[in-house]
Amino acid sequence: MTLPPHFTTLDLSGRFILNTSLSDSAEQILEQQGVADAALRHAIAHGVLSFNHYTSDDGEQHIWVDQELEGRCLTADEDRALDWRERARDDPLVGPVVGRIRRVKTHALEPPFLRAGWTPDTRKYGVLNYAVYSDTKRSGRTWAVTETWGIEEIAGMRHFARHIEFTGPDGKDVERHLVYDYVGSV
Template sequence: MLLLGTHLVFQLTPSLKRCWLGGEPEISINICPYLVSRGIKGGIRGEGMMPSRFLYICICSTHSQTLLTMACPDTVTLKNLTGKHRLNKGLSDGIDETLKLQGVGYLKRTAIANFSLTLEFSQHTDDGIEHIDIKQTLSGGFKAPTENIVMDGEEHPKNDDLFGPLIGQTRRVKVDELDIDFLKEEWTEDTLEDGVIYGVVKSDTEKTGKDWVIHLVWGFTIKEGVRKFARRYRFTTKERSEPIDVKLYYDYVE
């Protein structure tokens, strides 16, 4: 689902004349300087004026419009994870609260909330160990860092551009091996048969002073009658007494 009336911030280049959100939907956009003094609809309060090389873009409409999406084919599974999958923000939970607790600033959180993210997967096995490479693309064709996941169950340190130093580990497990009930729910039969992709990502506390931990599961689910790639995660930190549970759903693009 694409909700029109979205506000975006893009870096202006000579070739940037207009912005398409995944293909070429027939919607108009207005472009004007990104000014703060008008609040969210004209900028972001308290951050001063954005440089002139940035544009504030509002996709104009008086109502929300749903763009038709394809069901993810049955041939795409956790044993054959291919294709492009775009985050459906209309169906997914918000992640602003977890980002804030992870130390992500207001400007970056606002940009993340307004951009649409597409994941392109490729999967291979090397010396008996599964690897998943994820090419990430933001709205308008902007590239995000490629993620390379080694599914060996070992801890791998990483210096992440957004979260700083962190430690992650990923492996394939059967659902009944999971300790968190929330992560076990709503998966398709093929996901249950293949085993979910389960990861634990945590901040490198010694380097960051942060203590957050994410337990994350990937799989396929049926949402509103349509088969979709999905992620679920539970976020915990000592800064908050209760965990935060998040569901993310992705539309199959190709």
């Protein structure tokens, strides 16, 4: 389902499901992050991603992220402050990580893949820029991800999308474009 017309990056609250026909496969990234189980990778790709985007009492923006996996009880949820401060956590899917998130104008991003294709309102208000890397000392893995989250228009329909730049253990970069269908409010 297309996004409601009022939906912008100022409030990404909603529930989404990956549109596999419009998206690149994230299999290679998940495998290099340590998700070896093919059934679990399938569950991740077909689960529901929910965001609750809000401003706390102290005026700080947050986004609460919940990922319900298809056919599994495992969920990954986290409250992220959009302040670009690094925070360590144990992710139930990929293990110990360090991440940070912010709102940023697209012109400030490299590589160009992270800033391309967004709607005019997304460029105006900024994308959410999420950066996360493995806590190598605790996980034994080495990888890094930089993502941008925003709105794209594809075939005349607005969709939530993520642009992912992944650097794997071999030091090689992989770019992936994920497009989501809106399935309702949270």
